[in-house]
Amino acid sequence: MNFFFVQDFRKKYRYFSAEPLSVIQVKFSRFRKFWETAKKKLMLLPLKILKQEQAFERTLKIEGDQIRILHSGRMDEKKVRSKFYFFLQKQRTKHIILLVGESLILPISGIAALLPGPNMFFYVLVLLVIIQWRL
Numbered sequence: 061m062n063f064f065f066v067q068d069f070r071k072k073y074r075y076f077s078a079e080p081l082s083v084i085q086v087k088f089s090r091f092r093k094f095w096e097t098a099k100k101k102l103m104l105l106p107l108k109i110l111k112q113e114q115a116f117e118r119t120l121k122i123e124g125d126q127i128r129i130l131h132s133g134r135m136d137e138k139k140v141r142s143k144f145y146f147f148l149q150k151q152r153t154k155h156i157i158l159l160v161g162e163s164l165i166l167p168i169s170g171i172a173a174l175l176p177g178p179n180m181f182f183y184v185l186v187l188l189v190i191i192q193w194r195l
């Protein structure tokens with residue numbers, strides 16, 4: 061499988077897969093169908109960020125030497141490797157900060173349980189934390 065590590069017009073690095081974003085249609089159980097619907101509604105990311113996150117998710121599922129990361133030939137191999145390493149560390153740090161932030165807000169949303177009706181603030185945050193943890 062081919063992955064690309066290139067700079068965009070703002071000179072920021074992007075990581076994406078050569079595969080299209082098409083989703084395979086599978087018949088799910090009732091709980092799994094609910095989970096996929098909730099996940100789809102919460103994934104309101106811009107398209108370029110969504111593609112990058114999906115490329116990361118695909119990369120984690122591949123075993124062995126099946127991954128090829130393509131880049132432009134303008135820089136030497138050592139410099140590209142170090143830039144890619146720091147790019148991955150930056151993405152990991154972003155995910156950890158988001159996960160910690162969501163976890164800190166989660167107990168505060170429990171106060172909304174005093175309001176009548178379902179506690180939607182809590183449910184949305186729990187789903188975000190679970191999705192963030194799985195990425």
